Amino acid sequence: MKIVIITTEPSGDYLGFHLLKSLKNIKLTNIKVYGVGGDLMESIGFESWIKIEKFNTIGIIEVAFRIFKFLKLMRIIKQKINHVRPDFLITIDSPSLSYRLARSLQNLRKKKNTKFIHYVAPKVWAWKEYRAKIFAKYYDKMATLFNFETIYFKKYGLETKFIGHSIFFENENNRSKKKIISFLPGSREIEIKNNLKTLKEIISEINFKFPQFEIYILTFNRFVNSLKNQLTDCNVSIISDNETKRRVMMESFLAVAASGTVTLELAKFLTPTIVVYKANFFTQIIIKNLVKVKYASLINIYFKKEVIPEFIFESFTCKNVFQEIISLIKNKKKREMQIKYMRLFSKEMLYKKKNPSELFIKEVMDI
Numbered sequence: 001m002k003i004v005i006i007t008t009e010p011s012g013d014y015l016g017f018h019l020l021k022s023l024k025n026i027k028l029t030n031i032k033v034y035g036v037g038g039d040l041m042e043s044i045g046f047e048s049w050i051k052i053e054k055f056n057t058i059g060i061i062e063v064a065f066r067i068f069k070f071l072k073l074m075r076i077i078k079q080k081i082n083h084v085r086p087d088f089l090i091t092i093d094s095p096s097l098s099y100r101l102a103r104s105l106q107n108l109r110k111k112k113n114t115k116f117i118h119y120v121a122p123k124v125w126a127w128k129e130y131r132a133k134i135f136a137k138y139y140d141k142m143a144t145l146f147n148f149e150t151i152y153f154k155k156y157g158l159e160t161k162f163i164g165h166s167i168f169f170e171n172e173n174n175r176s177k178k179k180i181i182s183f184l185p186g187s188r189e190i191e192i193k194n195n196l197k198t199l200k201e202i203i204s205e206i207n208f209k210f211p212q213f214e215i216y217i218l219t220f221n222r223f224v225n226s227l228k229n230q231l232t233d234c235n236v237s238i239i240s241d242n243e244t245k246r247r248v249m250m251e252s253f254l255a256v257a258a259s260g261t262v263t264l265e266l267a268k269f270l271t272p273t274i275v276v277y278k279a280n281f282f283t284q285i286i287i288k289n290l291v292k293v294k295y296a297s298l299i300n301i302y303f304k305k306e307v308i309p310e311f312i313f314e315s316f317t318c319k320n321v322f323q324e325i326i327s328l329i330k331n332k333k334k335r336e337m338q339i340k341y342m343r344l345f346s347k348e349m350l351y352k353k354k355n356p357s358e359l360f361i362k363e364v365m366d367i
Contacts, residue, residue: 001028001367002086005035005046006077006101008055010187010220011261012092013038015119015357018166019090020044022357026367034084036077039221040242049080053222055094070097078104088115088365095122095131102138109140117141117364121149121160126293126301132156143364145356146298147348163359164350167264174270175250181206181325182216182248182271183236185227186258192223194278195258196230201318202256203234206325213253218245254328254335256321259296263308264349267299267342272335274324275310284313299345307341 003023007016017040023031024044038052054073074097081089081101085108091098098118108114121144124132129152135142136156144150145165153160183199185192203215215236217227224240231238239245249255250269257263259277266273275297279287295301297308309324311317328335351359361367 001031001088002084003031003033003035003088003090004081004084004086005033005037005041005090005092006094006098007035007037007041007092008052008094008097009092010038010052012094012120013040013052014261015092015166016041016046017044018357019119019360020046022355022361026361028367034080034086035090050076055097074101074104077101081105082108085112086114088117090117090119092118093120095135099131099134099138106138115140115365117143119143119360119364120145121153124152125149127287127291132158141364143360145349146302147351148302161359161364162351163356163364164354165264166356167261167268168346168349169355172246172250172269175247177253177271178251179213180216180248180252181210181213182218182252182255182257184218184255184257184262187220187260187262189223191258191277192219192227194280195276195316196227198276198278198316198318198321199256200231200234202321202325203231203236205318205322207235210329216248216252218248254325256325259310259312263297263299268346270339270342272328272338273308274321274328275308275312276316276321277310277312278316279313288313299341302345302348303341307338307345 005016007013016037020041036050037046037048042048050073102116109116116139118135118139121142122131132152133156136153136158139158142153142158142160143163144160147162150160150162185195185199206213206215217236217238219227219238219240221240224238227238239248249266249271252271254272255266256274256276257266259275263273263275277296293301296310296312299307311320
């Protein structure tokens with residue numbers, strides 16, 4: 001059996017890592033896995049065709065500037081998939097690339113009977129609802145992280161299964177909180193560039209007014225040197241090791257994080273969080289006009305209220321965020337309210353308390 005997995009983002013690399021671990025546990029000896037993944041997948045023997053860093057951008061305008069680069073990478077991936085002729089093609093997240101890749105490979109569905117599966121539903125409930133119909137056309141099955149997403153794809157005839165998020169299945173005992181404030185500036189170079197100037201101002205304020213708190217920047221290996229060079233005058237520790245990052249997130253008194261999957265981890269670890277985000281000016285204008293939901297964080301979207309404070313685009317200023325940090329440090333009830341909703345949210349993120357990657361293999365792939 002030949003399987004191709006394609007993921008171009010760190011959040012997808014995390015899910016691919018757990019999927020690979022579960023594939024290794026099933027009693028089949030003839031499975032061969034190919035494709036594109038990141039550091040976590042490579043840590044257990046996966047050989048990526050292309051380094052995930054080559055897809056390191058986000059934002060409508062930012063992607064547009066690099067469109068020819070992405071088209072070239074997609075052609076390479078397409079050629080390799082056609083050469084492998086897999087039994088399963090699994091794309092994880094990255095909806096813009098994924099459906100275009102699937103569309104260009106429909107000959108495999110027709111001639112080779114390759115099963116096309118997408119893992120992580122595109123956020124059609126937030127914007128670009130038309131994508132639900134597109135994915136139904138080019139895929140055989142869909143696995144979603146959240147229960148409320150299935151209806152958007154089932155109405156177009158796509159077999160869709162809610163399996164939950166692997167983050168919430170991992171058994172870890174939350175540690176007692178310490179006087180630590182963690183900053184998670186983003187998983188892509190452009191995100192870090194957009195967010196870091198304001199985050200640096202906030203870190204300087206904390207260093208001056210709350211010297212009893214340790215400050216950690218949690219990032220990836222490829223960004224460490226750049227961050228060190230830009231934060232020479234700040235009292236911070238920069239961490240890129242995955243295990244250490246998880247420990248620090250668990251022990252943090254609070255975290256300031258770029259909007260993204262990492263906020264799910266912080267919710268699991270019951271770490272009070274502030275979400276921030278900046279983008280290219282033109283990207284901001286487009287998003288404001290197209291996005292249908294009020295919030296950026298999934299926990300806020302789920303509860304339809306601001307559980308986690310958000311400072312997005314122009315509201316992301318040193319003054320606004322630092323005032324919220326002071327409030328979360330001094331207001332115990334405010335912290336406890338976040339933690340209460342994080343507990344409720346975590347309970348809803350699994351299907352019958354089952355391992356999502358095992359569900360994917362058994363009930364989506366039907367192995």
